[in-house]
Amino acid sequence: MKILTVIGARPQFIKAAALSKEILKHNDIKEIIVHTGQHFDTNMSSVFFEEMKIPKPDYYLDINSLSHGAMTGRMLEEIEKIILSEKPDFVLVYGDTNSTLAGALAAKKLHIKVVHVEAGLRSFDMNMPEEINRILTDQISDILFCPTETAVNNLKEEGFFKKQNIKIVKSGDIMFDSVLLFKQNMKKPEIDLPENFILATLHRQENTDNYNRITKIIDAFNKLTEQGINIVLPLHPRTSKIIKKLNLKVDFKTIDPVSYFEMIYLLENSKLVITDSGGLQKEAYFFNKYCITLRDTTEWVELVENGYNTLIDFDKDIFSQIINLIDKKIDNSKFLYGDGKTSQIIINQLKNNL
Numbered sequence: 001m002k003i004l005t006v007i008g009a010r011p012q013f014i015k016a017a018a019l020s021k022e023i024l025k026h027n028d029i030k031e032i033i034v035h036t037g038q039h040f041d042t043n044m045s046s047v048f049f050e051e052m053k054i055p056k057p058d059y060y061l062d063i064n065s066l067s068h069g070a071m072t073g074r075m076l077e078e079i080e081k082i083i084l085s086e087k088p089d090f091v092l093v094y095g096d097t098n099s100t101l102a103g104a105l106a107a108k109k110l111h112i113k114v115v116h117v118e119a120g121l122r123s124f125d126m127n128m129p130e131e132i133n134r135i136l137t138d139q140i141s142d143i144l145f146c147p148t149e150t151a152v153n154n155l156k157e158e159g160f161f162k163k164q165n166i167k168i169v170k171s172g173d174i175m176f177d178s179v180l181l182f183k184q185n186m187k188k189p190e191i192d193l194p195e196n197f198i199l200a201t202l203h204r205q206e207n208t209d210n211y212n213r214i215t216k217i218i219d220a221f222n223k224l225t226e227q228g229i230n231i232v233l234p235l236h237p238r239t240s241k242i243i244k245k246l247n248l249k250v251d252f253k254t255i256d257p258v259s260y261f262e263m264i265y266l267l268e269n270s271k272l273v274i275t276d277s278g279g280l281q282k283e284a285y286f287f288n289k290y291c292i293t294l295r296d297t298t299e300w301v302e303l304v305e306n307g308y309n310t311l312i313d314f315d316k317d318i319f320s321q322i323i324n325l326i327d328k329k330i331d332n333s334k335f336l337y338g339d340g341k342t343s344q345i346i347i348n349q350l351k352n353n354l
């Protein structure tokens with residue numbers, strides 16, 4: 001069996017690390033890795049390959065820093081060429097980025113089976129590029145691996161169960177596999193870490209490209225700092241550019257993007273997580289930390305329903321909402337995201353569907 005995997009953005013490297021390790025256990029499976037180059041800085045890309053020993057990509061496309069259309073279009077063109085020459089049995093894509101959509105579309109047009117890992121998630125906000133990418137990718141996928149029951153139900157609602165020749169599998173969440181695989185490798189970042197800190201991240205387009213919103217968020221973080229509450233925020237390049245452009249005053253601790261091993265150290269040692277990332281909301285839960293989400297919606301609704309996560313209301317004061325939640329503790333003994341064997345489930349299914 002030949003699987004062609006398309007990855008390009010940081011969270012996809014973390015997911016691929018778990019699945020590629022599982023693939024290496026099977027002599028009858030060959031994986032071809034295509035890295036689109038969407039993320040290209042060392043600390044956004046190569047550090048993950050080195051640290052988690054992800055096999056070196058067979059193809060590196062170096063497509064980045066373009067508008068959505070140009071980026072997706074160029075990826076589509078290049079991935080198509082690779083599929084034509086490699087002739088894989090499956091093209092496997094993760095999540096909801098432009099690299100995901102480009103990989104799925106290139107494969108489907110060539111009648112190669114599309115495998116979507118992290119299928120069925122919805123924020124119901126079509127202003128998000130990720131929502132567009134995930135809906136379109138699901139529509140053209142042949143095998144859809146859903147991390148949660150909610151994701152399966154979303155597909156049901158959209159009529160997927162009436163479709164012929166597709167397979168929907170509740171597989172659990174592959175990010176849980178990664179946590180279990182690498183937890184023992186956690187590594188302290190080489191920075192002075194304050195006591196009792198909040199771990200924050202901020203990069204989503206709906207926050208960074210809405211200048212009013214990003215200003216309000218940074219102001220709230222500054223106010224928390226003024227009150228003696230420590231924040232550590234690894235800064236995504238997108239956010240860094242906008243902060244410079246708007247000349248925003250930042251009083252809290254920002255650091256360069258960290259590796260996965262460093263991130264899990266920060267998660268383990270933080271008191272609370274504030275984020276607009278999808279992955280980090282779940283990772284907060286895996287590390288038994290309460291999460292405040294800087295978004296209007298979340299795809300991980302079970303976290304909110306179970307009282308592990310709160311969405312910020314941007315029409316109200318952000319600082320006071322955070323202050324009210326700051327001492328929240330959680331008990332993550334419920335298994336919301338499977339049992340950490342998602343990679344095995346995926347590979348077994350692919351073997352059955354060859």
Ligand code: UD1
Nearest residue numbers: 009010011038039040041044065096097098129130237238
């Ligand atoms: C992308 C995904 C998002 C995911 C995120 C994870 C899409 C539509 N969005 O958003 O779903 O949550 O990755 O991080 O695919 N940049 C650098 N160096 C890098 C990477 C990016 O400077 O290594 C810059 C780019 O040039 C661009 C900006 O950051 O100016 C945004 O990068 P882009 O890949 O377009 O989107 P992300 O915000 O990373």
